[in-house]
Amino acid sequence: DIQMTQSPSSLSASVGDRVVITCRASQGITSSLAWYQLKPGKAPKLLLSGASRLESGVPSRFSGSGSWTDYTLTISSLQPEDFAIYYCQQYYTAPLTFGGGTKVEIK
Amino acid sequence: QVQLVQSGAEVKKPGASVKVSCEAFGYIFISYGISWVRQAPGQGLEWMGWISAYSGYTNYAHKFEDRVTLTIDTSTNTAYLELGRLRSDDTAIYYCARDLTGCGGDCYPDASSIWGQGTVVTVSS
Numbered sequence: 276d277i278q279m280t281q282s283p284s285s286l287s288a289s290v291g292d293r294v295v296i297t298c299r300a301s302q303g304i305t306s307s308l309a310w311y312q313l314k315p316g317k318a319p320k321l322l323l324s325g326a327s328r329l330e331s332g333v334p335s336r337f338s339g340s341g342s343w344t345d346y347t348l349t350i351s352s353l354q355p356e357d358f359a360i361y362y363c364q365q366y367y368t369a370p371l372t373f374g375g376g377t378k379v380e381i382k
Numbered sequence: 383q384v385q386l387v388q389s390g391a392e393v394k395k396p397g398a399s400v401k402v403s404c405e406a407f408g409y410i411f412i413s414y415g416i417s418w419v420r421q422a423p424g425q426g427l428e429w430m431g432w433i434s435a436y437s438g439y440t441n442y443a444h445k446f447e448d449r450v451t452l453t454i455d456t457s458t459n460t461a462y463l464e465l466g467r468l469r470s471d472d473t474a475i476y477y478c479a480r481d482l483t484g485c486g487g488d489c490y491p492d493a494s495s496i497w498g499q500g501t502v503v504t505v506s507s
Contacts, residue, residue, distance in 0.1 A: 276444065309482075309493035311427070318497035319419070319427065324482055330495065362427050369432065369441040369491045371417065376426040 277301050277365050281374030287382040294350040296377045298363035303343045307367035310339055310348045313360045313376075322361075323348070353379070384408035386478050386498035393504045399466040402501045404478030411459040412436045413484035417494050418452065418463045422474040430476075432491040433461060439488060468505045475500040 278301040288294050298308065306326040311319040321330050323339040326346055336351045350357055358381055363374040389403040404416065418430040431442040433452040440452050451464045461478055479494030 313421075313427070318477055318500055319479075319494075320497075321482065321493060321495045324493045324495075360426075364427075364429070364493065366491060366493050370443040371429045371432070371491050373427045373429060 276370055277304065277368065277372050279363055279365055279372050279374040281363055281377055283377060284375060285378040285380060287380045288353050289382045290353055290355060292353045292382075294353050294357075294379060296348045296361055296363075296379075298341075298346045298348070298374050300344045300346075300365055300367075304365045304367035306342060306346075307365060308339075308341070308346050309364045309366060310337075311362045311364065312357075313362065319362070350379075384480075384496055386480060386496055388476075388478060388498040388501045391502040391504070393506065394468050396468055396470060396505055396507055398468050398505075399464060400468060400503050401462055401464045402476050402478075402503070404461040404463070404498050406435075406459045406461070406480070409480075410484070412456060413486050415481045415489050415491060416452075416454075416461040417479045417481070417491060418450075419477045419479055419494070420474040421477075422471065425474075428474075430463070434488050435461065436486075437488050441491060465503075468503075470505050473503065473505045475502055477501075 280299045308326045310323045313319045327339045361377045387405045412435045417432045433440045453462045478498040480496040481492035482495040
């Protein structure tokens with residue numbers, strides 16, 4: 276199975292800060308990577324797929340990049356509604372696997 | 383409106399089985415696969431398996447392959463997750479989720495763009 280390692284596991288940031296979350300796959304996944312946002316009491320929300328393709332309705336302050344094994348999610352200017360847990364997921368091959376999550380908290 | 387509607391909360395005893403349903407609305411059901419994902423209290427997201435709504439072909443996470451069964455009823459546009467031999471650490475929110483991309487036939491597991499509201503399963507003696 277492909278292991279997905281996310282870092283950091285948590286971070287504290289202020290509104291307006293730039294936030295970067297990284298995700299490393301244990302083998303190449305050719306950009307078959309998705310990022311999700313999870314808030315308490317809500318279902319996960321798909322933010323990006325194909326490593327960098329923003330889903331419809333997702334604010335442009337979210338962006339993704341990377342290739343082969345290493346990927347990043349960037350929030351260019353953190354907003355109050357962005358405080359949540361973020362997960363990466365590889366869908367290159369089954370079984371699909373998630374990273375451990377990154378909790379973004381208010382500083 | 384494209385949506386997935388899941389069945390209600392369940393309370394089960396250890397050793398029992400649970401069956402969760404996921405009814406699809408607003409799209410061609412057989413064109414997309416369905417994944418099942420769970421989140422235990424204080425834990426991260428865990429992918430359990432995937433089923434093709436076109437053929438019923440399944441793919442399971444190794445951790446669950448001896449306890450989980452995914453099925454499809456195309457007459458009611460409903461997917462089902464059945465988890466057996468329940469343990470206390472199966473207490474979690476269980477989600478169904480539709481593939482991002484349809485393929486009109488047998489597909490491969492994909493990122494999940496549409497999610498059900500979640501079903502809370504509590505396992506307690």
